[in-house]
């Protein structure tokens with residue numbers, strides 16, 4: 001019998017009817033008046049249905065192939081909006097545009113109705129989402145595991161120039177993309193005590209007694225790979241109270257008490273912690289981490305048992321990637337399951353753990369290395385603390401054997417710091433994993449040479465590098481239709497899954513017609529951004545100026561302040577010489593500050609103050625504008641990045657682990673002004689030294705400068721422009737009614753040694769900006785450099801990155817077609 005034709009999962013003909021049916025049946029709404037949010041939702045449900053069918057087919061193929069799978073454990077995912085991503089990856093764009101038009105809408109307007117899923121803080125969460133897209137596209141069998149926070153990263157509003165935070169109740173109007181699997185609840189335990197007992201064979205064993213329980217409900221979000229044939233998912237856990245527990249209280253007549261404990265349990269997945277560094281010592285955060293880990297391991301083990309083999313084959317079937325130290329308690333949890341519940345011997349269990357886990361480090365900031373007070377950990381997870389202590393004891397015997405008599409080394413490497421009695425999660429992750437990777441070459445070198453040299457000596461070959469990547473689907477194909485069309489017209493569509501193909505654009509940098517088209521695409525994007533800024537802030541910006549952009553979390557090491565010093569200096573130069581031969585500029589800065597980060601919030605206020613002054617000054621208005629973009633998020637990035645011409649990546653060298661925004665800008669043809677930090681170095685090597693503006697101290701020079709006792713005062717005294725800019729900020733030039741507002745920023749710089757070396761890099765930064773101005777005044781040369789940036793970014797695809805993980809760390813083969 002002939003094989004039946006493959007079903008057409010996309011079914012475009014019925015799309016319009018499906019949308020209307022969903023508006024009625026799911027939303028329970030009228031079709032009239034035609035409300036865009038209703039039609040967005042109807043379209044979303046229609047897409048979701050098609051996606052689910054393809055997902056079911058993919059999962060069946062996983063089971064058929066019995067392939068090893070990777071589990072990417074992350075406390076954060078930052079997918080942003082889904083609709084256009086699904087439509088682009090499934091190749092349904094034309095059909096959806098038509099269906100929307102038939103219903104009287106533009107697809108782009110419907111897409112604007114969706115709220116971002118902001119379940120992450122910044123780079124780390126967005127990286128996880130790029131990797132989901134690439135795993136699905138490259139057919140690497142695996143899943144993302146995380147938490148379904150009720151409230152994502154706060155919404156930032158600017159009120160009187162200051163950041164204000166608003167709760168991000170992102171699912172208030174429902175979310176068509178989240179599939180609740182109410183039938184698969186797991187119990188997660190907390191508190192109680194560890195109890196020793198003797199089993200019938202007379203063996204001493206341990207169990208977890210008198211624990212509280214919380215239920216974990218899996219919620220799936222589907223992830224279609226490009227081409228739409230392979231659909232995977234991330235599974236996010238939502239906390240629910242365990243009914244048994246509250247029922248008992250209820251039966252005793254304590255209804256409100258029962259509700260209280262219900263609320264207490266459900267708090268676990270209530271809100272994402274809004275810091276881009278770990279929060280030290282918050283019990284709820286530890287409970288969140290364990291909640292993710294416990295529910296995920298239960299799911300992994302259930303699936304493993306279902307597929308047949310025993311535990312000795314576990315690491316051949318399962319790879320677990322720890323996205324930073326946040327899920328590291330998984331090492332102790334897997335040991336607990338194997339030893340206490342599956343009754344494996346310690347050594348056997350430990351060998352399984354080490355072969356299963358791998359750990360990615362994302363930061364070297366000393367304040368960001370996560371530790372938990374042993375007391376707190378022992379109270380919340382009593383058995384885990386015992387297990388960690390045992391792992392530590394055995395590990396330190398290893399250290400002692402390698403370096404007899406070196407007690408100092410043992411203390412430095414110990415998992416539980418003997419002095420502070422804190423559990424060092426990075427040490428647990430390193431000891432419990434077979435591979436540890438940094439996220440850019442420089443970062444991985446620093447990890448090996450500076451942060452963990454004694455671990456590197458103990459475990460040669462364990463430390464490795466996988467330079468981060470970004471998905472070209474979202475960050476070029478979808479976010480930049482103008483440029484994508486142009487590229488595809490010249491080199492065909494294969495670059496979307498094979499980004500090295502962009503190199504075919506290189507010769508076109510010499511072609512004046514192509515350069516003209518390239519400029520036209522950029523101009524279209526700049527106009528689109530100008531409309532957006534006008535809509536959001538009422539401010540007009542001119543698309544015929546140089547768009548100079550810095551968007552990322554606000555942090556001292558990222559040095560938004562250095563950007564401000566450049567703006568103030570440019571302002572001063574323009575006031576002195578209105579005919580200065582520089583291109584007119586629009587400086588756009590955006591980013592959220594952690595709510596408790598005093599200095600970062602002050603810097604936002606400084607930016608808004610400088611913007612108010614500069615934009616109100618008729619003498620420079622047409623030559624310089626400054627905009628603070630409120631509420632930087634993924635969907636905003638999709639509008640900002642394609643419009644940027646200059647990308648600011650100016651962190652103090654040695655401090656930005658990789659950066660991924662830097663890659664998105666360069667891929668979209670922006671030229672980078674940046675330091676030799678993180679992945680900037682590799683970007684420079686790829687695009688060529690002459691197509692990027694590099695300045696400032698190197699990581700080694702930063703270290704030496706600090707070690708020599710850097711004196712910012714001398715530097716400032718020797719640089720009149722720097723002194724002038726600092727003086728204006730310090731004297732209240734930009735905030736006359738509150739002259740002392742920025743004194744804390746200046747104190748940090750001038751009295752506390754300028755740790756981030758802003759004053760040290762100031763002059764070099766200005767010189768690099770002079771070079772930017774000179775090149776921009778030659779549009780043909782600028783455009784050629786822009787094309788060369790895009791053409792050379794193939795390496796930075798997240799497809800390359802996940803394939804490296806699969807080969808060198810996970811030992812997983814991508815599935816065939």
Ligand code: C3B
Nearest residue numbers: 123124276362363656657658659660
């Ligand atoms: C970030 C780093 O700050 C970036 O340099 C890096 O590109 C990304 O991770 C992705 O690797 N990071 C973060 O966003 N949150 C942390 N807690 C630590 C690092």
